[in-house]
Amino acid sequence: MWEGSLAGGCLCGRLRYRVRHIESAYWCHCAMCRRASGSGALPWLTVARADFEMTAGTPARFSSSPGVTRLFCGHCGSPILFDMAKEAAVDVTVGTLDDPDAVTPTHHIWTQSALEMTAGLGAGLPRHKAEREN
Numbered sequence: 001m002w003e004g005s006l007a008g009g010c011l012c013g014r015l016r017y018r019v020r021h022i023e024s025a026y027w028c029h030c031a032m033c034r035r036a037s038g039s040g041a042l043p044w045l046t047v048a049r050a051d052f053e054m055t056a057g058t059p060a061r062f063s064s065s066p067g068v069t070r071l072f073c074g075h076c077g078s079p080i081l082f083d084m085a086k087e088a089a090v091d092v093t094v095g096t097l098d099d100p101d102a103v104t105p106t107h108h109i110w111t112q113s114a115l116e117m118t119a120g121l122g123a124g125l126p127r128h129k130a131e132r133e134n
């Protein structure tokens with residue numbers, strides 16, 4: 001979907017990463033991403049596991065459900081990565097890219113728990129009540 005390589009990092013700068021060959025990007029409205037980020041909805045991008053690389057620092061880890069690990073900065077708290085053990089791809093928070101506008105989410109997931117305040121966000125994009133049906 002997006003060729004080339006993008007860099008990103010957490011708020012305090014201890015964590016730095018690089019992604020390549022972005023496969024997709026989407027808004028997640030699930031209650032877990034809401035709590036993990038403190039935001040009304042969270043934009044994610046998806047890359048193959050091999051296309052995500054930490055270039056500085058070691059993230060802290062939190063297992064938010066069986067087989068799911070959320071990686072974040074243990075110093076400043078920025079959420080960086082969503083890692084589902086059974087998947088070949090990982091999800092990275094668009095908001096931690098150095099240039100978030102380089103990526104445009106193309107759909108929404110978990111809209112069954114979307115907040116009213118996010119109604120105008122990504123208006124017109126396909127909305128999936130739960131996970132995306134591929």
Ligand SMILES: [Zn+2]
Pocket residue numbers: 010011012013014015073074075076077078
């Ligand atoms: Zn940090």
Ligand SMILES: [Zn+2]
Pocket residue numbers: 028029030031032033034110
């Ligand atoms: Zn979510």
